[in-house]
Amino acid sequence: YKGLLVVTGLYGDSAEFRVLATRADIDEEEYGFHLLNALVQAPDGSIYMTETSKAFYRRRIFHAFFDGRPTGRLLRYKKGQAVEVMADSLFAPNGIVLSHSGDSLLIVAAVQVLRYDLARQEMDSEPFVRVMPGTGDNIKRFSHLPSGEPRRCYWAGLGSKYAQPFSLLKALSEMPKLRAFLVALLPYRKLVALIPKLSAFAVFDEEGNLIETYQDVNAAAPWLSEAEPLGGYLYLASWFNPFLGRVRVDDLAKTSSSV
Numbered sequence: 001y002k003g004l005l006v007v008t009g010l011y012g013d014s015a016e017f018r019v020l021a022t023r024a025d026i027d028e029e030e031y032g033f034h035l036l037n038a039l040v041q042a043p044d045g046s047i048y049m050t051e052t053s054k055a056f057y058r059r060r061i062f063h064a065f066f067d068g069r070p071t072g073r074l075l076r077y078k079k080g081q082a083v084e085v086m087a088d089s090l091f092a093p094n095g096i097v098l099s100h101s102g103d104s105l106l107i108v109a110a111v112q113v114l115r116y117d118l119a120r121q122e123m124d125s126e127p128f129v130r131v132m133p134g135t136g137d138n139i140k141r142f143s144h145l146p147s148g149e150p151r152r153c154y155w156a157g158l159g160s161k162y163a164q165p166f167s168l169l170k171a172l173s174e175m176p177k178l179r180a181f182l183v184a185l186l187p188y189r190k191l192v193a194l195i196p197k198l199s200a201f202a203v204f205d206e207e208g209n210l211i212e213t214y215q216d217v218n219a220a221a222p223w224l225s226e227a228e229p230l231g232g233y234l235y236l237a238s239w240f241n242p243f244l245g246r247v248r249v250d251d252l253a254k255t256s257s258s259v
């Protein structure tokens with residue numbers, strides 16, 4: 001809610017932060033960033049970041065999904081300059097990463113992954129990934145698969161189900177009136193409880209093709225944001241869960257589904 005911040009001395013005795021920006025250059029003076037999400041530094045030193053919604057704050061992030069309006073944006077900050085809007089009318093942009101080639105950004109947007117060309121400064125006409133197995137969160141660049149096999153790839157956390165035989169989010173995406181009705185009348189916690197949870201992450205190659213998915217069918221750690229390898233384990237982070245999960249890399253084969 002405080003905008004784009006820079007923090008110094010985080011691990012010392014005197015941590016300090018200062019605000020770099022609270023709105024974009026084209027925003028009205030009374031507007032403040034609602035839901036800044038992820039950021040990445042481009043090769044030229046500029047900072048690109050996603051704003052998931054202009055209509056809802058972080059504490060109502062599920063409303064942003066159910067509402068269905070594409071109010072998200074891709075923003076750019078350069079030192080000493082105002083924040084610029086590089087792309088708008090995006091639906092729920094979230095995680096962002098610099099591509100292996102360094103010439104583009106990959107941006108998770110609901111069940112898609114978009115590609116933003118840094119040279120042309122515009123989105124590709126076709127998504128990098130058209131439909132993921134679930135709603136996406138963060139995306140990370142790796143030079144190896146979760147098994148350790150060398151291969152350039154991207155790992156994306158999956159938070160909720162978006163597949164057959166049924167997905168509430170998929171069904172509601174085609175029924176805007178019902179979607180608006182649910183958002184208006186249902187208590188927020190009831191709304192969240194309706195969404196089929198997923199505990200999984202997907203691995204994509206450099207062309208956006210799905211290599212494999214890893215899923216805990218018991219959904220012990222739902223709303224997975226990302227997976228980070230360390231010391232023979234994959235640590236599983238989530239914005240929703242009050243804990244950090246982990247799984248042995250040797251056990252991953254039991255949960256994978258290759259394509």
